[in-house]
Amino acid sequence: MKHLRSISRRTILKRSVAIAAATLIVGGLSAPAGAIAAVPTAKGKSVQYVTFGLQFEYQVAMVDGIKKRAKDSGLNLETVDGKGDPNLQMTQALDAVSRKPDALLVDPVDAKLITAGVKKANANNVPVFMMENAPPEGKYDALVEFDNQAGGAMGADTVAKLVGDKGTVLELRGSVDSAQAQARHQGFIDRMKSKYPNIKVKSLNTEWNADNAYKMVLDALTQDPDIKGIFSHNDEMVRGVISALRQTNRLVPAGKPGHLFIVGLDGTPLALNRIRAGTQDASVGQNPVAMGSDIVDAIVAGFQGKPYPKSMHIEPVLITKANVDDPTLWGNFERKK
Known part of the structure; x- marks a missing residue:
C-alpha cells in the first residue's frame, strides 16, 4: 500500500510538471493566460x-x-x-x-x-x-x-496638341509656397521647353483662386487677344477663366472658330460638366x-x-470629351444615372 501511494505521488508530480511546461510553451514564460488572445486593433483609436x-x-x-x-x-x-x-x-x-x-x-x-x-x-x-x-x-x-510633375507634363502635351504646337498660352499657378504647385509648374515648363519651342508660356501666380484667375486672365486677354490656350493648376480656377472669357466675348464652345482651349487639373464634377458643355477641353485627373x-x-x-x-x-489620367462619362472617374461618383 505504501508502495502504491509512493508511485501515485511520483506520477502526479510528473504530470504536474508536464502540464506546467506545456503551459509555458503555449502561453510564453511571462504572459498571463488572458494575454494570449490579445491582438492589436485600430478600433477606437x-x-x-x-x-x-x-x-x-x-x-x-x-x-x-x-x-x-x-x-x-x-x-x-x-x-x-x-x-x-x-x-x-x-x-x-x-x-x-x-x-x-x-x-x-x-x-x-x-x-x-x-x-x-x-x-x-x-x-x-x-x-x-x-x-x-x-x-x-x-x-x-x-x-x-x-505625381504632380507628371500631371504638369500631361497638361503641357494636351494644351500643345490643342493649339497646334504654336502660339501663346497661359499657365495659372497654384500657391508659390506649395510643393504641389511647384511640381506642376516644373512639369509643365520643362515639357514645353523640351518639346514645343514654338509655344510661348506666360505664367500667372493665381494662387489656386478663381477670383485671382478671373482678374489676371482678364488683364492678359486685354493685353494679348491672341492667346490660344490656358493650363490651370486646378479646375477651381477655371471658373474665373470662364468669367473672364464671357466678359471679353471670347467664350466660344469647343469646335467653333475662336474657341480658346482650356485644360484644368483635378477632374472635379464641375470640370466634367464643362467638358460635356464644350467650355473646357480637358482635365488632368487625380483620384x-x-x-x-x-x-x-x-x-x-x-x-x-x-x-x-x-x-x-x-498617377494622372487625361479626361476629355471621349471619356468624360467614365463611371470610374471620381467626378462622376455622385452623378445620377
Missing part, C-alpha cells in the same frame, strides 16, 4: 486630421472619402478645416497634437510651416501621416501623393478617393502592427 481646405471640390471629395474609410475601420476621426491658410494650419496641427491623439494626419498647404506640428508630434510619440506634401524636416510614417483610402489603410495597418507602404503615388 483617435486620429486628428488637419485638412488642406474645404473650399475646393477636390478636397471635399478627399475628406468625405477619408471620413467614410475611417468610420468603416472603427477609427475616431476628428477633422479641422485648414481653409487653405498655412498659418492657420500650423496652429491647428499644434493644437491637434496637444489633444494627444493616437495618430496625426495632415494635408499641408505649406510643408515648411507644418514642420512645427510634425516635430511636436514626434516629440510626443504621435505617428504622423502625410498627404500630398511632405515636410522638409521631422519624421512621418507614410505619405500618399499625386482623391483612392488617395484617402490608401492613407487610412496605412494608419489602420500601423495600429494593427502590420506592414504598410511608406510612400504611395497616384
Whole structure:
C-alpha cells in the first residue's frame, strides 16, 4: 500500500510538471493566460486630421472619402478645416497634437510651416501621416501623393496638341509656397521647353483662386487677344477663366472658330460638366478617393502592427470629351444615372 501511494505521488508530480511546461510553451514564460488572445486593433483609436481646405471640390471629395474609410475601420476621426491658410494650419496641427491623439494626419498647404506640428508630434510619440506634401524636416510614417510633375507634363502635351504646337498660352499657378504647385509648374515648363519651342508660356501666380484667375486672365486677354490656350493648376480656377472669357466675348464652345482651349487639373464634377458643355477641353485627373483610402489603410495597418507602404503615388489620367462619362472617374461618383 505504501508502495502504491509512493508511485501515485511520483506520477502526479510528473504530470504536474508536464502540464506546467506545456503551459509555458503555449502561453510564453511571462504572459498571463488572458494575454494570449490579445491582438492589436485600430478600433477606437483617435486620429486628428488637419485638412488642406474645404473650399475646393477636390478636397471635399478627399475628406468625405477619408471620413467614410475611417468610420468603416472603427477609427475616431476628428477633422479641422485648414481653409487653405498655412498659418492657420500650423496652429491647428499644434493644437491637434496637444489633444494627444493616437495618430496625426495632415494635408499641408505649406510643408515648411507644418514642420512645427510634425516635430511636436514626434516629440510626443504621435505617428504622423502625410498627404500630398511632405515636410522638409521631422519624421512621418507614410505619405500618399499625386505625381504632380507628371500631371504638369500631361497638361503641357494636351494644351500643345490643342493649339497646334504654336502660339501663346497661359499657365495659372497654384500657391508659390506649395510643393504641389511647384511640381506642376516644373512639369509643365520643362515639357514645353523640351518639346514645343514654338509655344510661348506666360505664367500667372493665381494662387489656386478663381477670383485671382478671373482678374489676371482678364488683364492678359486685354493685353494679348491672341492667346490660344490656358493650363490651370486646378479646375477651381477655371471658373474665373470662364468669367473672364464671357466678359471679353471670347467664350466660344469647343469646335467653333475662336474657341480658346482650356485644360484644368483635378477632374472635379464641375470640370466634367464643362467638358460635356464644350467650355473646357480637358482635365488632368487625380483620384482623391483612392488617395484617402490608401492613407487610412496605412494608419489602420500601423495600429494593427502590420506592414504598410511608406510612400504611395497616384498617377494622372487625361479626361476629355471621349471619356468624360467614365463611371470610374471620381467626378462622376455622385452623378445620377
